[in-house]
Amino acid sequence: MMRTAFLALLLGAAMTQPAWAEIARIKRSVGTASVERGQDKLTPTPGFQLLAGDTLVTGKNGQLSLTFIDDTRFSVGPNSRISVDQFDYDRKNQTGKFVTRVNRGSLAIVSGQIAHSKRDAMKVRTPTSLLGVRGTRFIVEVPK
Amino acid sequence: MRIRSLSPLIMAGLLASCATPSVTLLTSEEGRQGAVALLEENGKPVESEISELNSRTNLSGKPRTRSIDPAKLSARKRTLLSELPPPPMRQTLYFKEGTTELMPESEPGLAYLKAEVAQRPGAEVQVTGYTDTLGSSEDNDLLSQQRAEEVLAALAQQGIDKGLMSAVGRGERELREETPDGVANPVNRRVVVIVR
Numbered sequence: 001m002m003r004t005a006f007l008a009l010l011l012g013a014a015m016t017q018p019a020w021a022e023i024a025r026i027k028r029s030v031g032t033a034s035v036e037r038g039q040d041k042l043t044p045t046p047g048f049q050l051l052a053g054d055t056l057v058t059g060k061n062g063q064l065s066l067t068f069i070d071d072t073r074f075s076v077g078p079n080s081r082i083s084v085d086q087f088d089y090d091r092k093n094q095t096g097k098f099v100t101r102v103n104r105g106s107l108a109i110v111s112g113q114i115a116h117s118k119r120d121a122m123k124v125r126t127p128t129s130l131l132g133v134r135g136t137r138f139i140v141e142v143p144k
Numbered sequence: 145m146r147i148r149s150l151s152p153l154i155m156a157g158l159l160a161s162c163a164t165p166s167v168t169l170l171t172s173e174e175g176r177q178g179a180v181a182l183l184e185e186n187g188k189p190v191e192s193e194i195s196e197l198n199s200r201t202n203l204s205g206k207p208r209t210r211s212i213d214p215a216k217l218s219a220r221k222r223t224l225l226s227e228l229p230p231p232p233m234r235q236t237l238y239f240k241e242g243t244t245e246l247m248p249e250s251e252p253g254l255a256y257l258k259a260e261v262a263q264r265p266g267a268e269v270q271v272t273g274y275t276d277t278l279g280s281s282e283d284n285d286l287l288s289q290q291r292a293e294e295v296l297a298a299l300a301q302q303g304i305d306k307g308l309m310s311a312v313g314r315g316e317r318e319l320r321e322e323t324p325d326g327v328a329n330p331v332n333r334r335v336v337v338i339v340r
Contacts, residue, residue: 025340027229027266046266047308067229067340069268075227077220092314108224110173110231120181126165129203132181134193136172139221142165 023087024050024068031078032059055083058105070096071112072122079144080105085125089114098122106141109133165203168221169194170214173231182207232340233260237295239333242278244287244294247330253337254295258302260339268340269309271296276332277316277325289313295335 026048035042036055042048044056044064056064056076064076070089076082081103089096095117100107102124111133115122120132126142172178179195185207194201194209201209217225235257237250261267273292275284292311300306321331 022268025266025268027264028227048266063223063227065227065229067232067268069270069340071232071340073229073231075224075229077224091312092317106220106224108221108228110228120183123183126203128165128186129182130184131167132183134179134181136174136176136178137170137225138178138180139168139170139224140166141168143163 020051022049022069023052023084023089024066024072024074026050026064026066028063028065030063031061033057033062033064033076050084052084052087055081057081068098068112070094070098070114072098072114073110073112075108077106077108080107082107093117096121099125101125102140102142103127104142104144106139108137108139110137111135164205166200167194167203168200168212169197170225171197229340230264232338235260235337235339237335237337238330239291239335241276241328241330241333242287244290246295246298254298254302257299257337257339258304261299261304261308264339267308269299269304270338270340271299271309271311271335272338273311273313273335274318274320274332275316276327276329277319277323278328279326281315285313285315287313288315291333291335295337299337 026044027046029044033044034057035044036057037051050066058064058076058078058080060078062078066074082105083101085101086097086099094113096114098114098121111122115133115135122133124131124133124140126140167180169178169180178197179193182190182192182194184190196209198212198214199209200212201207235253237253238247239245240247261269271292273288275288292313296309296311299309319332320334321329323329
């Protein structure tokens with residue numbers, strides 16, 4: 001009985017997404033690009049692990065490609081500033097909440113499990129609007 | 145560099161078309177229907193859905209959706225799309241009853257996975273083990289975890305960095321084929337490897 005409870009706890013811990021856990025991995029980084037995490041400015045290289053709350057920043061020749069753990073894919077264009085404000089994902093049920101803010105620049109998205117799980121579980125915010133993602137491949141542009 | 149070679153006229157056109165925030169909805173890779181809902185505009189709740197594939201909608205002022213020709217996307221948009229990472233791939237490996245031993249026909253899957261990871265810089269590998277409903281659920285939790293760890297170790301032996309991988313066991317939850325309890329089923333005795 002104890003063992004079952006412990007295992008269930010263990011499995012539960014492995015399946016939900018704590019705030020400090022990886023949410024995405026950088027696949028490609030070109031030109032001037034950084035990841036802002038609190039006060040820190042980090043340099044993304046392939047394999048770099050993104051956390052919820054991180055901000056992706058690119059310069060005029062910058063480009064970033066990344067895949068999230070729910071299979072969502074991002075391509076970030078030059079002169080961009082994009083924050084992942086919220087990313088809660090339950091790997092077991094493949095459900096969650098995903099809020100991305102495009103402050104400026106361009107972002108191509110192919111949506112993944114979170115968008116698929118429930119209507120408007122994935123949202124994209126721009127300075128003027130709020131979008132609900134219902135699938136699957138689109139581009140958001142916010143010129144300066 | 146590519147932009148510099150374009151004529152000033154085209155450049156002006158490009159700039160004009162990008163002057164306002166916008167969303168461009170494209171066809172999905174698998175040809176599935178897609179849509180984007182406009183939930184708020186200038187701080188006010190609205191409710192309209194953009195469901196026209198290959199269209200562009202401005203996001204400031206009154207939203208208007210216009211058809212676009214996907215063959216005539218700007219160089220900038222084309223680059224953006226071509227830089228999207230490849231879709232994640234999934235491979236299922238099957239096991240002999242009650243063991244962590246792979247079925248012979250699943251063994252080539254390991255080399256295939258290795259090649260797949262090698263093609264993907266910054267890869268993430270998620271290994272999930274499952275069992276059939278034979279035996280207690282406690283034992284199956286353990287067995288599924290062992291199966292996942294066995295596959296992870298085999299992949300590490302193939303030369304995949306352990307740091308890229310994670311293993312988890314799901315026991316007899318999420319059966320691929322629904323069966324009553326206590327039923328041996330070769331399709332449910334599996335490990336699913338996702339390479340992102």
